Amino acid sequence: MQTKELYQIKIYQNQPAKTPAAFADWLNPQQTAPVQRFHQTLPDYQPTPLLALPNLAAAGGVRQVLVKDEAKRFGLNAFKALGSSWAMASLLADRIRVQAAFQNEGLAALQTPAARQALQQQQIAFCTATDGNHGRGVAWAARLFGCPAHVYMPAGTEPERLQNIAALGAQVCNTGLSYDETVAVAASQAQANGWLLVQDTSLPDYTAIPQLIIQGYSTIAAELLEQLHAQGGPAPTHVFLQAGVGSMAGGMLAFLAQAFAAQGWPPPAFIIVEPTAVACCALAAQTGNMQAQIAGVQQTIMAGLNCGTPCSVVMPLLAERAAVFAACPDFVAAHGMRLAANPLPGDPAFVAGESGAPGLGLAALLLQKPRLQPLRQMLNLNAASVLLCLNTEGDTVPRIWRQAQAGGWPLPPELS
């Protein structure tokens, strides 16, 4: 693995496998076909916008920059409810034995009088650990399905994140521990109380539910494909994906790689973006230890990415298939937040939060800052490149968003 660090941005160039990927069954398009159909039956479902930033692209000498704006998802300001809603609904459908109807009809299969009665009798309660967005998605879906939810949050949780979850009717507890330790607390509380643990990362002997959650993210890829076709635009060559435990990134890699292959499009390069303090996926890929861990409570504004242990069901895939792992300081996220709010004239403005913006922040810095040319070369960005970023959250903590807009977490002087 070749590595290079410039102005605190560290790029690890991976050597992705060249042979066609053999993806696990649960990542297969046939298994994820009912997912978008289910999401379409949920209240407030709308495909999230695919934005084009042609002026940033032109200024940076590439063909196009695209952003899929997941802040618009279900009015929840982040993409995460896609995973929890699909997983929780599937689990409920299993419990009351309406899986076949559920696969065809989605939510309606859980809302017939008989289904409602069966669900009431079962008294199912959900439980999870979260640094914010996943827990909000679990609380939202639990309320939709009429079930209680218990949500555990780590040290450093911003009060807004906690309040947003409590406002959906969930019981919320700040453990004062690291994210990894909080996941362990949620798991033991679930076991002790007979709650269903809905965790967006794997644990020893706990992989089926994270797999369902990751399947839930496939709706992003399905919509993207439809939007690319509708726009008649070029296919992305570079996909920037921010990672906490890597579940979202691993899922998107699998779904997009398969979808692109089915279209006959060349496979894009996947760039995995993490906070410097907790770049656990980069560490796993670099060391070959898929369980590599960054212990303790780490500091970064990117709360959703502040996870020390990669998700075991996708980490091998990321290590095998990602082109690049990038470890980025907070200023990269803040740059993306500012660029989204104040784009180049003519490009659309949107709201990107601290965990939603690092992919765009890194892409923009590589395009805008000649001093980063050596890193740009490692990513092979050129006039034919089409960059795709996911804005995975909006202003989930308005104070941090405002602080970034006011110049907080500035670029190093050499880059500004």
Ligand SMILES: Cc1ncc(COP(=O)(O)O)c(C=O)c1O
């Ligand atoms: C906004 C946002 N983006 C990205 C991620 C990363 O997802 P994952 O933990 O699956 O890597 C998260 C995780 O919570 C998030 O909240």
